[in-house]
């Protein structure tokens with residue numbers, strides 16, 4: 403049967419002589435594995451359709467679990483994401499996270515749009531430490547593991563302060579914090595941003611300026627959450643960790659690619675007008 407779907411390439415591996423197998427994330431059919439014959443040949447028309455991060459319109463025959471590409475068109479190549487060292491590493495992390503967290507054939511329209519928005523934001527040079535954290539929240543939600551952040555998961559108390567409990571399922575009030583000795587103490591700003599990440603559609607993500615200290619809190623909280631609920635051990639994350647360690651040694655901040663591209667919209671400000679910190683805007 404011939405299928406047609408828009409999709410983002412979230413995985414691309416060599417297959418036999420000159421071929422590739424790609425995994426597409428599509429809005430209607432979820433993940434689709436497709437063989438692209440001759441993709442590695444120099445003159446192949448379909449070589450770029452088989453590249454990681456490509457957004458295209460794909461026609462493929464499928465009878466069993468694996469399809470075969472019939473034809474396709476590139477809608478957006480996301481070439482920016484293949485340049486430099488950090489850019490590809492961040493985008494590869496988003497792709498691998500998606501691939502591993504989502505089952506085949508699960509309808510994934512919302513996540514498809516979130517990943518496309520994530521790739522667009524990275525290509526525009528938005529802060530990867532924010533874009534990826536927001537996207538992680540979208541992935542855990544799509545996988546059915548959204549944290550409860552607005553009330554204590556144990557007693558339902560609505561007012562904080564709270565601790566962040568990955569094992570417990572989200573917020574724990576001070577009377578209930580003994581239920582998880584590993585629960586994290588996070589700043590009010592970090593809590594607000596986590597709630598924004600949970601609520602926001604990435605297509606509306608503006609530029610968010612956040613202190614390095616807060617970024618570390620967000621990274622730690624989401625990492626605990628991912629490791630507790632999905633436990634994926636991603637190769638791309640290990641590589642990113644090494645890159646960041648190297649950057650810390652050099653005392654450099656992550657390189658921001660191409661800040662001119664795209665317009666910065668303060669869309670996120672509508673969701674969280676106050677961060678409680680003068681030099682941070684959400």
Ligand SMILES: [Zn+2]
Pocket residue numbers: 554555556557558559574575576577578
């Ligand atoms: Zn409680």
